[in-house]
């Protein structure tokens with residue numbers, strides 16, 4: 015099912031024309047109303063009248079997270095504050111929070127873009143949608159709430175209630191779709207097993223997860239534990255919140271809502287635009303937002319674009335699932351790796367529980383990576399220490415073979431690694447300077 019077929023399946027040429035018109039209008043507004051953009055365009059000698067095609071976008075300067083932090087709280091807003099009806103802020107995962115504002119029209123569009131996300135996952139007005147995202151400054155809770163109401167679903171704003179309460183709600187309220195972080199969904203799944211609640215006793219069919227990177231292996235585990243179909247969705251506060259990109263039933267890349275944002279992928283160091291299939295940093299330009307428009311915003315998120323049309327009928331470009339953030343990339347003795355690549359391996363190892371933490375230290379002047387991996391109940395019953403040691407070695411060898419990084423693997427007792435409480439999980443602890 016497609017929520018806005020007219021836009022989601024638009025002919026590419028028509029879409030580009032629409033993007034250009036909306037881009038030009040946005041440029042005019044930000045140049046007039048936001049001192050930062052006037053200065054940065056003037057400094058580069060950019061004449062916005064000369065932006066005559068989407069290809070001209072690359073003449074415009076980038077906007078960085080630091081630029082947004084420097085404008086704390088309201089300097090990037092492009093409308094008078096009386097027209098702002100909602101304020102949110104980033105979670106602050108990678109630095110000081112950034113404050114964003116929405117006009118009434120922004121809120122309406124936001125809801126319709128989240129409605130696309132839900133509809134693409136097959137969620138309808140018949141569904142009971144449990145939103146286990148924090149309702150607050152974080153955009154996840156309210157973003158999904160408005161979208162789910164828009165499609166007429168029965169919305170259960172369970173927010174960050176205790177996980178046991180979430181399970182009671184899942185069961186008793188007959189929840190059919192769960193919205194949360196993937197880490198939290200896994201936490202719920204593992205607890206169901208422990209409480210001997212078989213997923214067949216639930217009514218759950220779909221899950222939409224995002225807000226943090228997750229691997230295909232984690233998707234498989236969540237699907238198995240909850241007996242659902244799990245969909246990825248991507249969003250960020252600066253650009254909108256949830257509703258930027260979403261999976262369709264093909265679940266092979268996330269469609270970007272290109273009639274509202276223009277997406278580019280650039281080389282993270284040279285900042286040169288990259289072609290389809292080339293991995294780099296995602297850059298977004300918003301083209302309909304009034305309160306907090308963004309021009310060429312560098313997200314720090316790593317992905318690539320998929321050109322081929324999608325079997326689902328949408329013509330919106332797809333981005334691959336996020337590999338990680340540039341700020342999350344672990345550099346150990348000159349080797350680069352994203353936590354998700356490690357996750358993929360750990361979750362594929364039979365006998366490990368899906369809970370882990372990566373610790374970076376400096377030992378005798380050298381970087382050292384230690385991975386604390388929780389034992390599954392099954393493995394915990396191996397009484398033979400040698401078996402456990404061998405397993406640690408096997409995991410370490412596989413990481414070295416596939417990622418070229420030497421890591422000390424340390425099996426830890428069940429239930430000793432922190433579980434998601436609904437927010438983003440801290441997977442990596444860097445104890446180096």
Ligand code: ADP
Nearest residue numbers: 104105106107224225226227247248250251336
């Ligand atoms: P913060 O940047 O402080 O975490 P947000 O709450 O706005 O603030 O989070 C947005 C970020 O979350 C994105 O830039 C991205 O790094 C991450 N993210 C969101 N959705 C996904 C997803 N589906 N896969 C991977 N990462 C995601």
Ligand code: ZN
Nearest residue numbers: 262324326328
């Ligand atoms: Zn598709």
